[in-house]
Amino acid sequence: MARWLNDATGHNITTNDLKVKKMPNPRNIALYPFYKTLKQPFNQFRRKVLLLGFILLGIAIIGTKQELVKAQESKINNQQIAYVSNWQNASFPVENFQGYTSPFGPRGGGFHYGLDLAAPQGSYIRNWWTGKVVEVWEDARCGTGVVIKSGDWEHVYCHLQGGVETHTASRYLVDRAGGIILLQGQVVPAGSRIARVGMTGRTSGPHLHWGLKYGGHWVDPGLILREMYAQQTRNLSSMERR
Ligand SMILES: [Zn+2]
Numbered sequence: 001m002a003r004w005l006n007d008a009t010g011h012n013i014t015t016n017d018l019k020v021k022k023m024p025n026p027r028n029i030a031l032y033p034f035y036k037t038l039k040q041p042f043n044q045f046r047r048k049v050l051l052l053g054f055i056l057l058g059i060a061i062i063g064t065k066q067e068l069v070k071a072q073e074s075k076i077n078n079q080q081i082a083y084v085s086n087w088q089n090a091s092f093p094v095e096n097f098q099g100y101t102s103p104f105g106p107r108g109g110g111f112h113y114g115l116d117l118a119a120p121q122g123s124y125i126r127n128w129w130t131g132k133v134v135e136v137w138e139d140a141r142c143g144t145g146v147v148i149k150s151g152d153w154e155h156v157y158c159h160l161q162g163g164v165e166t167h168t169a170s171r172y173l174v175d176r177a178g179g180i181i182l183l184q185g186q187v188v189p190a191g192s193r194i195a196r197v198g199m200t201g202r203t204s205g206p207h208l209h210w211g212l213k214y215g216g217h218w219v220d221p222g223l224i225l226r227e228m229y230a231q232q233t234r235n236l237s238s239m240e241r242r
Pocket residue numbers: 102112114115116208209210
């Protein structure tokens with residue numbers, strides 16, 4: 001089994017930990033009905049029905065074509081983002097990882113803008129990429145949350161242990177039992193412990209809700225993890241050959 005060594009933290013992650021391949025891509029789901037319409041047997045229709053069908057199909061194609069272009073554009077963009085970036089120093093975001101409990105994509109009539117990573121309550125969360133803490137907050141949904149900005153990227157962490165306090169114009173996340181104080185405005189290196197997995201906000205079990213934005217647009221974190229995994233294992237095997 002290939003081991004994924006996170007050099008920033010010394011924390012090992014195995015290939016078994018990264019079963020993200022089966023996660024559905026919402027953009028593929030959006031394309032499906034378009035291909036399905038092409039496969040329908042039109043020869044069984046009578047002329048008039050056929051003509052009407054063609055008109056309707058024409059309208060449908062114009063509509064779906066626009067959607068298809070839009071969907072392909074965002075798909076390419078996401079893949080290019082993952083491909084062009086260098087993820088060698090990126091950190092897997094959670095310790096004691098147990099599994100992915102909810103993927104990025106449509107969920108219960110809405111859209112889940114992140115990836116859920118289950119881990120026992122109190123497990124440390126590692127900063128994915130060196131950046132600045134731009135916001136710490138508390139709300140009913142995310143619970144105790146943190147946003148870190150690294151260039152064009154923003155990474156969001158939800159359901160954290162502890163809460164937010166303000167003292168002499170500084171705002172910070174505090175989790176005393178975990179020895180965590182994270183100041184808004186602070187710069188944190190990749191792989192550093194920034195918080196712990198908790199149950200704050202709307203959650204049925206301890207997990208990290210991890211969201212990623214590039215240039216203000218949500219990106220599937222599974223895509224980035226796959227690319228990180230590929231690059232870091234490539235790097236590891238080239239080190240072994242030396
Ligand atoms: Zn979530």
